[in-house]
């Protein structure tokens with residue numbers, strides 16, 4: 001298991017980052033590697049993001065030194081959303097089947113977490129998000145039809161999309177983690193525009209369901225100092241609390257968003273008018 005540690009950056013320093021530096025700090029280029037668990041530890045709210053891609057044999061979530069505990073979830077909670085073929089997650093001997101777009105919330109204190117694919121030729125790709133937790137909430141399997149559904153946007157502004165809120169206070173208890181899936185309709189390419197930031201929470205995006213030759217231009221930075229990163233499918237972006245997070249694809253795509261911080265209120269956003277962006 002690999003874990004890459006990313007430190008937090010001050011917004012004034014980020015104004016001077018060139019493309020390579022921006023990508024080194026805020027883009028995770030490899031989330032899914034066959035037969036591996038790959039993790040990235042962000043010092044923004046100590047969120048860990050990564051992927052588990054089990055092939056013939058299953059994969060076990062162990063606790064690297066960065067976690068500072070004997071077991072990974074000793075003081076953490078976990079969301080795992082399957083972006084690949086069918087598979088299962090076994091939590092302390094209890095097995096949960098996950099098809100594509102199913103999500104498992106795992107509460108603090110679970111000790112033995114194992115990932116398996118039904119078919120190594122079409123492996124499960126579990127996108128993992130973990131945040132510090134101080135209470136144990138029940139482990140729950142969340143299918144997409146159980147998620148809270150919203151349909152914002154308009155074809156006229158190329159941003160018609162479905163937002164599915166899985167780990168959300170109305171659906172599933174958690175300490176601080178919120179997590180969900182946004183799917184753009186055909187012909188719509190913009191997510192999260194008008195843009196927003198929320199200094200109370202950081203956020204991470206995993207873009208996927210995009211062909212290998214297509215890209216999403218992800219916009220980040222202070223609202224009057226925007227920057228962009230060109231992102232391929234199955235790459236993730238760490239969004240600091242002071243940054244906007246928005247994207248325009250060369251076609252439609254899906255992404256998983258996850259947040260952690262002072263509140264779990266999805267609607268607590270500071271919107272920025274399009275005309276005020278620079």
Ligand SMILES: O=C(O)C(=O)C[C@H](O)C(=O)CO
Pocket residue numbers: 161163181182191192193203245257266269
């Ligand atoms: O399409 C969207 O809009 C989103 O998915 C927004 C993100 O979920 C977000 O930024 C929540 O704060």
Ligand SMILES: [Zn+2]
Pocket residue numbers: 196197198203245
């Ligand atoms: Zn946001």
